[in-house]
Amino acid sequence: MSEHTVPADLSGHMLDLDEDEDLEVFSKSTSLADGSSMPNSPSSMVNQYRLEEDDEEQQNGNTKDIFITVDNPESHVTAIETFIMYRVLTKTTRSEFDSCEYEVHRRYQDFLWLRSKLEENYPTLIIHPLPEKFVMKGMVERFSNDFIETRRKALHRFLNKISEHPILSYNQHFKVFLTAQELAPHRKQSAGFLSRMGETVRAVANSVRGLSSRPEEFTLMQEYLENFSNKICSVNKVTQRVIKEQREYLDELKQYSPTYVQWAGLEGELAEPLKDVASCVERCSKETEEQIQHLSQVLLPILHEYVLCGETLKMQVEVDGLADRVEMANNALKGDWSHWQNSMRTDLKSAFISTAEKNVEYYEKCLAVWELFLLSQRVEPRKELDEEDVS
Amino acid sequence: MTLCACVLAHQTHQEEKMSEDGREELVGTDDDSENMAVDGSLNNTMVEEGCTLLGRMEICVAEAEKRSGKNAVNMQETFTVYLIETRPMDAVADGRNPAPDSLWRRYSEFELLRNYLIVTYPYIVVPPLPEKRAEFVWHKLSADNMDPDFVERRRVGLENFLLRVASHPVLSNDKILYHFLTEEQGWKEVVYETGFQAKADSWLRALSATFRVRNPDKRFMEMKQYSDELQSHASQLLRARAKVADRLYGVYKVHGNYGRVFSEWSAIEREMGDGLQSAGHHMDAYAASIDDILEEEEHYADQLKEYLFYAEALRAVCRKHELTQFELEMASQDLISKKQQREELATGIVRTFSFKGMTNKLFGQEAPEQREARLKLLEELIVEGEEAVKEKTVECEEHVERAWVDMQRFKEQKDKDLREALINFAVMQISMCKKGIQVWSNAKECFLKM
Numbered sequence: 001m002s003e004h005t006v007p008a009d010l011s012g013h014m015l016d017l018d019e020d021e022d023l024e025v026f027s028k029s030t031s032l033a034d035g036s037s038m039p040n041s042p043s044s045m046v047n048q049y050r051l052e053e054d055d056e057e058q059q060n061g062n063t064k065d066i067f068i069t070v071d072n073p074e075s076h077v078t079a080i081e082t083f084i085m086y087r088v089l090t091k092t093t094r095s096e097f098d099s100c101e102y103e104v105h106r107r108y109q110d111f112l113w114l115r116s117k118l119e120e121n122y123p124t125l126i127i128h129p130l131p132e133k134f135v136m137k138g139m140v141e142r143f144s145n146d147f148i149e150t151r152r153k154a155l156h157r158f159l160n161k162i163s164e165h166p167i168l169s170y171n172q173h174f175k176v177f178l179t180a181q182e183l184a185p186h187r188k189q190s191a192g193f194l195s196r197m198g199e200t201v202r203a204v205a206n207s208v209r210g211l212s213s214r215p216e217e218f219t220l221m222q223e224y225l226e227n228f229s230n231k232i233c234s235v236n237k238v239t240q241r242v243i244k245e246q247r248e249y250l251d252e253l254k255q256y257s258p259t260y261v262q263w264a265g266l267e268g269e270l271a272e273p274l275k276d277v278a279s280c281v282e283r284c285s286k287e288t289e290e291q292i293q294h295l296s297q298v299l300l301p302i303l304h305e306y307v308l309c310g311e312t313l314k315m316q317v318e319v320d321g322l323a324d325r326v327e328m329a330n331n332a333l334k335g336d337w338s339h340w341q342n343s344m345r346t347d348l349k350s351a352f353i354s355t356a357e358k359n360v361e362y363y364e365k366c367l368a369v370w371e372l373f374l375l376s377q378r379v380e381p382r383k384e385l386d387e388e389d390v391s
Numbered sequence: 392m393t394l395c396a397c398v399l400a401h402q403t404h405q406e407e408k409m410s411e412d413g414r415e416e417l418v419g420t421d422d423d424s425e426n427m428a429v430d431g432s433l434n435n436t437m438v439e440e441g442c443t444l445l446g447r448m449e450i451c452v453a454e455a456e457k458r459s460g461k462n463a464v465n466m467q468e469t470f471t472v473y474l475i476e477t478r479p480m481d482a483v484a485d486g487r488n489p490a491p492d493s494l495w496r497r498y499s500e501f502e503l504l505r506n507y508l509i510v511t512y513p514y515i516v517v518p519p520l521p522e523k524r525a526e527f528v529w530h531k532l533s534a535d536n537m538d539p540d541f542v543e544r545r546r547v548g549l550e551n552f553l554l555r556v557a558s559h560p561v562l563s564n565d566k567i568l569y570h571f572l573t574e575e576q577g578w579k580e581v582v583y584e585t586g587f588q589a590k591a592d593s594w595l596r597a598l599s600a601t602f603r604v605r606n607p608d609k610r611f612m613e614m615k616q617y618s619d620e621l622q623s624h625a626s627q628l629l630r631a632r633a634k635v636a637d638r639l640y641g642v643y644k645v646h647g648n649y650g651r652v653f654s655e656w657s658a659i660e661r662e663m664g665d666g667l668q669s670a671g672h673h674m675d676a677y678a679a680s681i682d683d684i685l686e687e688e689e690h691y692a693d694q695l696k697e698y699l700f701y702a703e704a705l706r707a708v709c710r711k712h713e714l715t716q717f718e719l720e721m722a723s724q725d726l727i728s729k730k731q732q733r734e735e736l737a738t739g740i741v742r743t744f745s746f747k748g749m750t751n752k753l754f755g756q757e758a759p760e761q762r763e764a765r766l767k768l769l770e771e772l773i774v775e776g777e778e779a780v781k782e783k784t785v786e787c788e789e790h791v792e793r794a795w796v797d798m799q800r801f802k803e804q805k806d807k808d809l810r811e812a813l814i815n816f817a818v819m820q821i822s823m824c825k826k827g828i829q830v831w832s833n834a835k836e837c838f839l840k841m
Contacts, residue, residue, distance in 0.1 A: 227659045228659065231652060232656075234655075235649070235652055245638065248641065249635070249638035249641070251638075252631065252634045252637075252638045253635055255631050256628075256631040259624065259627045259632075260628065262627065263621075266621060267806075270805075270809055273809075273810050273813045273814075274813070277816065277817070348663075349663070349666075349839075352841070353838045356835035356838055359827065360831045363825075363831065366820070366824045370820045370821045370824070371821060373817050374817050374818070377810070377813070
C-alpha cells in the first residue's frame with residue numbers, strides 16, 4: 001500500500017446533518033477541496049485492488065464502479081486515549097456520489113458502528129466480520145506494527161466486501177462512512193446494541209425450538225454452517241500450529257549457522273567451505289522468516305475472518321429460522337447465501353494458492369542458494385588439476 | 392553385494408568410504424596431488440596396487456543379525472553380530488566371482504581390535520569406531536541400540552572402520568588385523584597373547600595422569616590444542632544440527648493435519664470438494680517425506696561424528712608424545728643428578744644439598760672403602776642411566792617422526808573427507824528443496840481447481 005501524505009482537510013467544513021438517516025445531505029465541501037492531486041489514477045488503483053482480491057470477484061456481470069482502500073494508519077493521542085486513525089480513500093463513478101474521490105479518516109470504532117448499522121438494517125443478509133477488538137492468545141502486541149497492518153488489511157477487506165455486495169453497497173450509512181469528514185454526528189447507537197439484541201432473540205429462539213417446523217433448506221444450511229465453522233476453525237488452528245513450528249525451526253537455524261563459523265576458525269583449507277555452508281544456512285533462515293511472515297499476513301487473517309464469519313452466520317441462521325417472515329427471510333438469505341459461498345470459495349482459494357506459491361518460491365530460493373555453493377566447491381578441484389597438467 | 396561393488400570402485404584410494412557414484416570423480420582428481428604433497432617415501436599407498444591389505448583383499452560388512460547368548464555373568468543377553476566378508480582382490484580383478492569368506496563379529500570384538508591397535512601403534516591416529524550408543528539424537532526412536540536404522544548405520548560405520556584400517560600404510564600390515572578378518576575362532580586368545588593388555592593398562596594410566604613436560608614439541612602442543620577445539624566445535628555443531636532436524640520434523644508433520652482436515656472439509660463442499668481433497672493428499676505426502684529426508688541426513692551427521700571421534704585419537708597421539716618426552720626428561724634429569732653425585736663423591740665438594748652431605752658434616756666423613764663402594768655403584772647406575780636416556784631419546788624421536796607423518800596424512804584425509812561431507816549436505820538440501828517444490832506445485836494445481 002502506498003503511503004501518501006496527502007493532508008486531509010478536517011478542520012474546514014463541518015456538516016449540517018439531519019438526524020433522519022434516510023435523508024442524504026452532503027455538501028460539496030466534503031470532497032477533497034485542497035486541490036492536491038491523487039497520485040493514483042483509478043486504473044492503477046485497480047491493480048492495487050487486484051493484489052488483494054481475486055479477479056473472479058469482478059465477473060458478476062457488474063463492472064466495478066467503486067474502489068476503496070484503507071491505508072496510512074496514524075497514531076492519535078488525546079488526553080483520554082490513544083488510538084489509530086486509518087485513511088479511507090474512495091474513488092467512484094456512481095451517480096449517488098457528488099464527487100468521484102473522497103478521503104476520510106476513520107478509527108476502529110467507526111467501522112464497528114458501520115457494521116452494526118448494516119446488521120440492523122439488513123438482519124437477513126450476510127455481513128462480513130470485522131477484525132476483533134482485542135488480540136487473541138497474545139500472538140501480537142496491541143498496536144505493534146504487525147497488529148496494525150493485519151487490522152488495516154482486514155478493515156480494507158471489510159469495506160471492499162461491503163462495496164461488492166449488490167445491496168449493502170448502496171446503503172446510506174455506508175455512503176456516510178465513506179464520505180463524511182466527521183462521523184461522530186452520525187453515530188447514534190453503540191456497537192454493543194446488536195449483540196445484546198442478538199442474545200435476547202437467541203434466548204427466545206431456544207425456548208421456542210421444536211415448535212416451529214424449520215424449512216429443510218434452513219436445516220441444511222445450519223448443518224453446513226456447523227461443519228464449515230468446525231473445519232475452518234481446524235484449518236485456522238493447524239495454520240497457527242504451522243507458524244509456531246516454523247518459528248521454532250527458525251530459532252534453531254539461527255543457532256546452527258554460527259557453529260559452522262566457529263569450526264571454520266580452527267581450520268585451514270576447510271575454513272572456506274565451512275563458512276560458505278554457514279552463509280547458505282543463514283540465507284535459508286531469511287527465506288524461512290519471509291515464509292512465516294507470508295503465512296501470518298496472508299493466510300492466517302483470511303482464515304480468521306472466515307472463522308468469525310462462520311460464528312456470526314450460525315447465530316444469524318438461528319435467529320432467522322425463528323422469524324415470522326420465514327419465506328421472505330428465506331429468499332433474501334438464499335440469494336445472499338450463494339453470494340457468500342462464492343465469495344468464501346474465492347477468498348480461500350486465492351489464499352491457499354498464494355500460500356502454495358510462496359512455499360514454491362521459498363524452496364526455489366533455497367535451492368538456488370545450495371546450487372551456488374555446489375558450483376563454488378566443484379570448480380576448485382578442476383582448477384588444481386589444470387595447474388598440475390601445466391607443471 | 393552392491394556394497395562390495397562400491398568398495399571395488401575405491402580400492403585404489405587411501406580413503407575408503409561408502410558414497411554415491413558422483414563422488415568418485417572428485418576423489419580421483421585429488422589422487423596425484425596427495426602423493427605430491429607429502430614426502431613420497433612415506434605415503435606409499437598409491438604407489439602400487441596391493442600395497443595395503445585393502446589392495447589385496449576386498450572387505451565388506453555385509454549384514455547384521457541379532458543373537459542371544461549367555462554373557463560373562465551367565466545372564467541371557469541379546470546382541471548384534473556383523474558379517475565380515477572378504478575376497479581376494481586378484482580373483483575379483485580376473486573376473487572370477489568366488490564366494491567370499493566370511494565370519495561374524497560383534498561390536499566388542501571391534502573394540503578389542505581397536506584398543507590393540509592404539510596401544511601397539513601409539514604414533515598413529517587410529518580410525519575411530521562408530522558410536523557405541525546413539526548420541527545427538529534428534530528423535531527419541533533412534534536412541535535405541537536395537538533400532539534397525541541405528542544398526543544399519545553402525546554396520547556402515549564398522550565397514551568404514553575396517554576399510555580405513557586396511558588401507559592405512561602402517562596399520563594394514565598388522566597380523567592381528569588380518570586374523571580379525573579371516574579367523575573367527577580363537578582370535579581373542581591371539582590378541583591377548585600379544586600382551587597388549589598390560590601395555591594398555593599402563594598407557595591408560597599414563598594418559599589420565601597429569602605431568603609437566605618442559606620441552607614438548609610445539610607442533611604437537613598445537614595439534615593437541617586443535618584436537619580439543621575440534622572436539623568442542625564438532626559437538627556443538629552436531630547438537631545444533633539435531634535440534635534443527637527435530638524442529639524440521641515438527642514443521643513437516645504438522646502439515647499432515649491439513650491433509651486430514653481438508654479431507655473432512657471436502658465432504659461438505661460441492662465445488663471446492665475435489666480440489667481440497669486432492670490438495671489434502673499432497674499435504675499428507677509432504678508430511679511423510681520428512682522421514683526419508685532426515686534418515687539420509689543422519690549419514691551426514693555420521694560423517695561429522697567420525698571426525699569428532701577422530702579428534703580423540705589425534706589427542707592420544709599428542710599425549711603419547713608428551714609422555715615419551717616426559718620420560719626422556721625424567722631420565723635425563725636422573726642421569727644428571729647421578730653424575731652430580733659422582734662428582735661430589737669424587738671431589739668431596741658438595742654442590743647440592745643431600746642428607747649424606749649433612750650427616751658427613753655433622754658426624755664426619757665416611758670411610759674410604761665405603762666411598763669406593765658407593766662410587767662403583769653410582770658408576771653402574773650412570774651407565775644404566777645413559778642407556779636409558781639413549782633409549783628414551785630414540786623412542787621419543789621415533790615417535791615424533793612417525794607421528795608427525797601420520798598426523799599430516801590425517802590432516803589431508805580430514806580436509807578431503809569433510810569437504811565431501813559438506814558437499815553431500817548441500818546435495819541433500821537440494822534434493823529436499825526439489826521435493827518441496829514438487830509437492831507445493833502439485834498442491835497449487837489442486838487449489839486452482841477449487
